[in-house]
Amino acid sequence: MTAAPHQAEPARPGRALPDTQQGMRRRNLARVMHSVSAEGPLSRAAVASRIGLTRAAVSTLVDELVRSGLLEELGPERPGRVGRPGSALAVSARGPAGIGAEIGVDHLAVCAVDLRGRVRSRAVRYGSNRDGSVEPVVERLTALVRQVVAEAESEGLWPAGLAVAVPGLVARDGRTVVRAPNLDWHDADLGALLPADLPLTVDNEANFGALAELWLGEGTPRDFLHVSAEIGIGAGVVFDGRLLRGTRGFAGELGHVPVRPDGPECPCGGRGCLEQYAGEKAVLRAAGVEPGEDRVGLLAGRAAEGDADVRRALHEAGTALGIALTGAVNLLDPEVVVLGGALAGLAPWLLPSLRHELARRTAGPARPVSVSDLGPQGPLLGAAHSVVRAVLDDPAVVAERA
Template sequence: MTAPLHDRRRGTSGAGLPDTQQGMRRRNLSRVMHAVATHGPLSRAAVASHIGLTRAAVSTLVDELIRSGLLDELGPERPGRVGRPGSALAVSAMGPVGIGAEVGVDHLAVCAVDLRGDIRARAERRSANRDRSPAPVLKELAALVRQVCAEAQQQGLGPAGLAVAVPGLVARDTTTVVRAPNLGWRDIDLSRLLPGGLPLTVDNEANFGALAELWLGDESPEDFLHVSAEIGIGAALVVDGRLLRGARGFAGELGHVPVRPDGPACPCGGRGCLEQYAGEGAVLRAAGLGGVRGSGGMGDSGGLSDSGEVRSEVLAERAAAGDERVRRALSDAGAALGIALTGAVNLLDPQAVVLGGALSRLAPWLLPALEQELSERTAGRTCGVRVSEIGPDGPLLGAAHSVARAVLDDPAGVRAGGTR
């Protein structure tokens, strides 16, 4: 996917930088970067108009950003403008790149995204990660990170940092996975198991998926609940263009909202959780397409690939072909999802619910029952349900873009070679 690397509604523009003369300079550098990323190519005069600084001040900032390799001069602006044409500025395609990585239950993936939003390198590996020790999983992930960084560096691009998406709870402002039931991980600090040298961010995969939807989707509202699924089900809430993380960073555990409190046991320790009715393993069981391993995972999958992507495609193909058992399983999953979403919609009143991940492929058969439950249970509230524009790549792209956007937010923090 190629997309401009900016928030079309809101730029952070150096938020959080100290309120000093140096902090003001860094904020202004960020404002210039965001203006060019959002509206570019632009002349210096046009940048000055967008951000409300003098042309002389903008020229000084632009010269610094050009020397840092973050902006390029493209030559005179297009004809038709009044007065002498200025030199058009664009975000450099040869600046730093953000490295994003995803740890899935059955796959690992890494990609590099440049400041223009283009994917410059990518690597993936199918890997059965459920109940594996974190050390070998992260060793494999580190090898993919090195491969992608090497490909980026061959193009003259330096990595600015690494962000990792995981299917579990991540303690806020840390790199520690507190609990990932579908991996079998508890209290794992990824910074101790991944190679150093790059700034590291770790977050829940649903959070990164929601950020990708916010940043890259053409029609995403500022307030929405993003629901994604692989083996498990996660959610993230975006309010006024920002993630609602919760006090500990654990907001959005939709998959472990009880649908039927007396239902089957869940790996999280609860009973009757949504994942036991609408998680991938539950849907495949109900559809007659495979056995189970543990409470929610897959074992003998009846000839299906170990790839979650392929399994969801098979479900979609069979449903489209009219397989009534598959359709009934998906409808029941949609109803359970609607019940779980009811509380969130009534409490938080989002503009929309967005279905991402594997759910995006299965939406035609999930949505009727889901929307019916929401309609009957949300006290007349209007909340549209729509399918993600990003699809299963959301967590990976959100992770990579989060690093690249951090460069726009604080371009002064970029050192030679693209690192921070």
């Protein structure tokens, strides 16, 4: 795997830069990048108008970003504008790329996303990762990462970092999986096993799913509760455009909220957890459906055909989700609840009972429940885009080494 032109870890989205002249320059570089990324192609004059700097100051910043390969000039702006046409600027289609990876219970996935937000390469491998051994899973994931990086490099991209979504609790160090019950992992240091030539961030899959919804969702507000599922169920809490992580970084473990305290034992050690009623395995069991590669598609297909057992299982899962979400909604008062991950594909049969429980249990007016357009791709896209956002938030990490 070719090492990136720099080895410094990219800034995490929202990290404060020092209040110095150098810090101001770095913030202004980021403002230019975000402006062009959000609204481009734009001329230098248009960028200056949007961020409130002089055209001369913006031109200096733009020249630096063009030299570093983060922005590219597309030529004169379209005709019809008054005055001398400026050169239109766009975020580069070559250069840094975010590498996102997902470790699922029954699959591995990796993708490369360029600074324009386009997926340029993607690889998936299906198969169980539930044997309790970390090393073989990481070896398989590393092979996929190398494959995707090679494909991205063939298109003129280089990896700015690697972000990995996992179905478990991740320590604040951003590399150690403290506990992943459905994988039977405990205190697994992925940073010691994954490629050392890429800056690494590991996070819970629900957190990356929530960030993907924040950055890519159509009309998503800045305050919401995002619920996603595969074998397990997780939640990401976003307030004022920022992810709520909690003291240890473990916020959002909705799947282990007990909905029936005397219910069946859960791999986490508790009893009657939400996952025992609304997780994929629980729904398949209740529906009398044998697991297959496309479990969600199988359930959705049978539900659409009117299978009474499947519809009953999904109704009960929606009820359990509504009970668990009621506590979160009463405590946090989000603007909206968003169903993502596998739940998005089953929404037509989950939502009626879920909304019913929320309406009758919520202290105030029931919160609206929407369905993510990203579906099960959310965690993977969120992981890759987190690397891209880190470059946009602190492009000087790249520009200073150009």
